[in-house]
Amino acid sequence: MTIQEQYKTRVRELLSSGTVKMVIGYKAGTTADRRRPLFIRTPEEADQLLLDSACIANLSGYLIAEGLLSDEKRVGIFLKPDGIRTINILAAEAQLNIEQIIVLGFDITGQEVTALQGETAGDFSALIESIKEGAPEALKNPLIDQLEQLNPKERFAYWQAEFSRCIKCYACRQACPMCYCRRCIVDCNQPQWVNTSSHTLGNFEWNIVRAFHLSGRCVGCGNCDRACPVNIPLRLINARMAQEVLGSFDHLAGMSDTQEPVLASFKKDDSETFIL
């Protein structure tokens, strides 16, 4: 049986036994290489389920849609390791109750999809631990290294050019499961901290605020990067911040559902390299 068929059977079981009220998975999208979210409520609806190497989107943002979990019933969801880390963060930030989530874990290497053993987020802690160990390598990116070689002026020019395309559509924000605030700072206009116009100042204000709000929280799922209609390489900023937080505070986002947010907590032995 293919992994897709195995998981179809599993989804039908979960629904018919009443273990979950819904499973969030993937179905065919508008083009052959795109997938759409699928909300499966009955065993029959599981027929549409697809699970292949195109299922890359992080679906966890749907879990915190208004009211979905408020009846305290369980929901199943297809998650890659980055998705599992996401629900850990959402639980640590009190946005969902992790006990309500049944994880249908999978991973993609090249074209191949493999199943991950486990049912609740906690079952994957060993896997996440190994991700942390590999993180210094995994976060490396030749382009980041190249940018690091530039002097601040040149780097500024690089980002100025990239950001100049930003149309402030906030698709990056909408796509990110961590951007769950009901009112985002950019929506404040008394005072207007973040300039809405698409000029250098406004573009930097938005993208720097975004980088800070996601530092120590971004799991690198790439939702934002793919959502950006003008292809700004947001992943570079996120990965660079993740490197920084890992190096300075030994923090990788989403290790567990009780992890303290890195920017709101402190340890006595935190490095204080930023204090002059």
Next chain:
Amino acid sequence: MRTEYPVPLAPFGQQLHTYKDCTMAKIGVFICHCGENIGAKVDCTKLAAAMGEHPGVAVAVDYKYFCSDPGQESVKKAIRENNLTGVVIAACSPRMHEATFRKACAEAGLNPYMCEIANIREQCSWVHTDPEMATEKAADITRSMVEKVKRNNKLKSIEVPVTRRALVIGGGIAGIQAALDIANAGQEVVLVEREPTLGGHMAQLSETFPTLDCSQCIMTPRMVEAAQHPKIRLLTYAEVVGVDGYIGNFHVKVKMKARYVDTESCTGCGDCITKCPNKKNSSEFDCGLGKRTAIYTPFAQSVPNKPIIDKANCTYFKNGKCKVCQKVCELNSINFEMQDEFIDLEVGAIVVATGFQVQDNSVYGEYGYGKYKDVINGLQFERLASASGPTFGKILRPSDGKEPETVVFIQCAGSRDPSKGVRYCSKICCMYTAKHAMLYAHKVHGGKSNIFYMDIRAAGKGYDEFTRRAIEDDEASYLRGRVSKVWEENGKLMVRGVDTLLGKPVVIAADMVVLATAMVPQPDAKDFAKVVGIGYDEYGFFNEAHLKLRPVESSTAGIFLAGACQSPKDIPDSVAQASASASKVLALFSKEKLEREPVVATNNETTCAGCWGCVLACPYNAIEKKDILDRSGKVIKRVASVNPGLCQGCGTCVSFCRSNSLDLAGFTEQQIFAEVMGL
């Protein structure tokens, strides 16, 4: 676990999250010359003219000293005559006179929080040389404050109740004095000492400069008085492990370390001490010059006079066999199962009097401390000279018990030595070395004392006379210079130094060498400061709020300092500071309620995402989780809620909140934004 905090009495109804209209503003700008301080660099008249042109400014005037009586009167008059809605005083730092001018505004009928200070002295005239540019900068600073004050809110002070009970930490002379002064004024005190007895260093001293009265004779009655005082609760062998809350309302956790002796039933008969077979433990009180048993009191006059078991050295705790003390104790007071206990205290004020330590002299390898038994430090000399000490007051060499015929004293062994010791002067060593030379002369007739010194610093009542007496009456020989090496030769300690007044190297064959060791902070001072929440300097001495004007207050409101924990001090200074702290505490307790600045955070519950980042980030535990219920009582949302009684207005939460839901009264987003845009 969270403790319940008293809710502030005044209603907190500030509307921070709504837009503030400032088109009707009538601001008065008062530019102070501060004599020459500002006037010499900033063209105040020109500045006043420029400010007069700024939109919303009704009056802009300059004057020599606005803080003076006529100056304040002119501000009041301007407020009344022009119906001002806000005031900017362009002058010195707000730390200096914000309170002064807010009070003046209130007297003229303006809400005091409608007054702001533009600091054009410390941040402008004092740090710039070019008058033209300084004037320009002063205009920027002032304009930005005008824009801020337009958006200020009429805040109300917060009233909080005061718990009239003081905590004194440290039972040396300073702590005892503070506790007695407060208790004698009728207020309750809890006195916490971490050693098994009260007394601190003063209990170890022999006789004290400048009067040479016996330390124990003046100290022990004080200790007894403190222990028996009906208003003082004494907790010895206890440590403060947690402090939270704020002025008037501190919550303190104290660890009562297990003594293994029940102090209630024990009468202090001492049978256990006599019978304890484990007698060879080095006595801390005698600085290693004497021995004590494993169950012990530090000294015969200990308060309380109840023994403790030194767990690390007790035979039973080490080998599981012995319990001799338990067998001999007729009152069954010995309990090997005893555990540490924790006590929660509610207090309104704290006096920190944790004292000092003497520096470890082994850093001076060349002086042979730790290598030669007869090289000792000043505190050890005190024990030798003390009637209650290991030699019953006889000056005898630790190595062979012989009377030393020649003693060399080395002053500044650690003090004023940036390379190995500390940079500061320990203040007491000149005096106690003179005292030691005198005691030695009185006790060992014909004994010869040589003192190597850098300077004789003997400022104080009767102090210089005292050192002169050592030289003139007791024939102490003072040699101005440093010692470079001490070594042993034929049973003598050879001291090589230089006499800089004669310009000659000298070598003295001595029987004993006494190092006047530097006074240093307690080794755990920095960690302890973090527990209590006070600042410390580079060495670990606790910081006062203002070295000259507020020398006994720490920078945390409601926490005061006494004694050598703040800086090296002798007994008279320690006692004076302790009494000063006590009077500060009593002033605080003279009111039933305290007024607090209403600079506190508030949360916009509509936009709060309930992420609890702020709850964790708040250093004062001032943010709680609050349920928002629908009509049927069902929780529809959980949001953060700031307890204004606890909030210290630090703004940490405001900067953390991603949804921008938190705002700080007195420093609202609108105010700060306007301030920045005004530059």
